[in-house]
Amino acid sequence: MIHSMTGYASREYSSENLTLSIEIKGYNNRYLDPQISLPSTLGRLEQELRDELKTHISRGRVEVYLRLQSGAEQTRVRIDDSQAEALVDAMNQLKRRYRLKNRPSLSDLMAFDGIIKLEKQRDQEDVLPIIRSTFSQALTEFNESRQREGESTARDIMEQLQRFGNSFQVIRNEESRIESHINTQLRSRFQEVLGDRIEEDRILTELASLLVKHSINEEISRLQAHIQQFTDEFNRGGAVGKRLDFLCQEMNRETNTIGSKNLLKEISAAVIDMKDALENIREQLRNIE
Structure with a gap:
């Protein structure tokens, strides 16, 4: 299950002598950064609430605002x-x-x-259980909002990954044409320069050198592995944002290498589409835990 880092929740409790409101807001952040605002008389609760947040949230800036008014003060x-x-x-x-x-x-x-x-003094022993219960409800609501947004983001990511995979398949299909394309272009250049005095051994030597230079077999193999890793990590769920972003960097590196070695316009178009899909994926990954 994928969770977004952004979310919102608000809970209130009201009785004859007590009014309590708790608000939780979540924002994107590279690490977990909890910020808790409490009345000074409840300062001892801060670490407890901070620890509770850490059991549910792995990444993001989380702001908690607790306001309390009591007629019995x-x-x-x-x-x-x-x-x-x-x-x-x-x-x-x-x-x-x-x-x-x-x-x-x-x-x-x-x-x-x-x-x-x-x-201001109040009987904190009576208030603390109410605060804990209300905070727990607010935190549950906050996680539900993060989950809803995370599901929406997950759908977008998988759509972009499918787009990346479709263009990658184009490259795999075109790979077999690379050798024949190089062979044709090479013989054409030799023909222009030497005419009928073409030496077959020299052409084959030159062809072998160019094939080594422009072969994308290794990049295709690594990209297949990265796509499978990405899918497995994504399906595992949890706090996978950092890991998936790292895999995107590796996929982008292999895609760039294919682009630099490429000689076919069909592959060039596929590389451009793959890079755009990866950029969209990384943009979305900045929102998930």
């Missing part, structure tokens, strides 16, 4: 004594240095952020 006022003392000491130094008359006042201290902090 209590607000606590906390004074940062160390910061307040440091500010008072600094103000007194300024007073002595510049012979100022006014003493540091409460309003002076309140002008600085962080001296007084408001912290």
